Amino acid sequence: MTSLPERQPETKLGLVIDLDICVGCHACAVNCKEWNTGGHSAPLTDYDPYGADPSGVWFNRIHSFEVAGENGDNRTVHFPKSCLHCDDAPCVTVCPTGASYKREEDGIVLVNADTCIGCKLCSWACPYGAREYDQDEGVMKKCTLCVDKIYNENLDVESRVPACVSTCPAGARHFGNLGDPSSDVSLLVAARGGYDLMPEQGCKPTNKYLPPRPRKTGPGATGAPHALTPQVADGGGAFLRWIDKVLSR
């Protein structure tokens, strides 16, 4: 049934991603690939993996952006992105076969690989690029929020989080119930001004992003200048020019 659940799920499992902390190491994407290539949507097929033009199925990707702010306040922001498990998931409602569905019990959006016809329409409908087409298997695949890990009673309790969360060395990824306003993740979102990506698309994503913290705009307590002023090219005299020449060799 590709209509969305009639009642919004009370439990909305999702991720909170802290853009202030992410260092862009891609470990979450690698561990995602490692877990999921043996999990619910296995395999995460690679094409030409050792050749000149390798590509393949990934559920998690890290973009790095350069953001030019005011007064030379430029910064690099690493931006991990996976399925946001939207409340109004357009990838679910466009599906002609019912293969794409949103779970009533926890809001996770999944694909039934046995009924997917591989028409790719869900990937057109998703503004976030969360859908992947596996050309070997002819079906669509996507982030499962590690549904086969988070409920897995064979694992230690602390391991029952998505692979991307358990592997993040910087603690930039948080997992929890965003449907409960008193959960740790909801409190974190409230405290840090967590936001939705592309709210104008109307998908109401569950995953939230925490903005980079504002940087100190003043020179700081050390008295150091905000930016270094360029040295005059010819100002050093013959000795320093000779030093420069020697060191530039």
Added chain:
Amino acid sequence: MHPAFSVIFFTTASGAGYGLVTLLSIMQAGRVLPADPMLGLAGFIIAFALITAGLLSSTFHLGHPERAWRALSQWRSSWLSREGVFSIATYLPAGIYAIGWIFTDWRGGLFTLTGMIAAILSMQTVYCTAMIYASLKTIHAWSNRWVPIVYFSLSIMTGALLLNALAAAFGYFHAAFFWTAEIAIVVAAIVKMQYWRYIDTTPGPSTAETATGLKGKISLLESPHTQENYLQKEMGYRIARKHAAKLRQLAIAAGFVAPVLLTTLANMSPPATAAALAVLAVLVAAIGVLIERWLFFAEAKHAVTLYYGATSA
């Protein structure tokens, strides 16, 4: 968006076929077109061939064509599913109508009514096709009211040109065929120009700022992958503006200008020449509409490209 030939062929061919079914039944109902069995045979063979070849072609791009029947199940929410349901539902009245036209003397009110039901279902199918695209908020060039109007008008235009050629080939000449074709071409041309003006002058709702939530001038420093991924191949197709402008001119020339002139010329010519010119008008228009549909995909920008360095989508 990646212009996949199977979908370009499907939307144009089935659109022309449904347009022809619609006009055959309207012209017959209006007693303008005689229910000549041989003309019916030729007309419905062409219409059903276009529709069926289009539908089959649309299943070729599926990962699992053998599961295509499952696509009929989600008509409550999915325009693609609705398109499947209506396209198959149209075969029933259109088939009965065609059999009645070709093989029997059945010409009563019920016969005309069957034809009208086939016409309505045909147009409903064209509408569903258009709404598959128009319902995608992620693609500004598709998510607007011009898209269903473009699909309707081009379906009727190509159907009218087919009908005009068919009637001429069977020696039937009537001002209704000529004027329907001419007016349909002019309407389709105006609608398509308005569509292009709309997508050229209005920005999409999403920007790199809304996509990332970051404040400032945003540029992509590093892509997630060293190589192009599925999203970039499927959604990241870009056509140079100058190429698009040339192709638009070609689409206008072949799709609208040449067919108007050829149809006018045919109308002034003796029967044999008229039929040849009317057929030529169909072929030239087909090239124009194929280019138009290729551009419909190639010019469409997807919101996800904002995560890959696009400045607008």
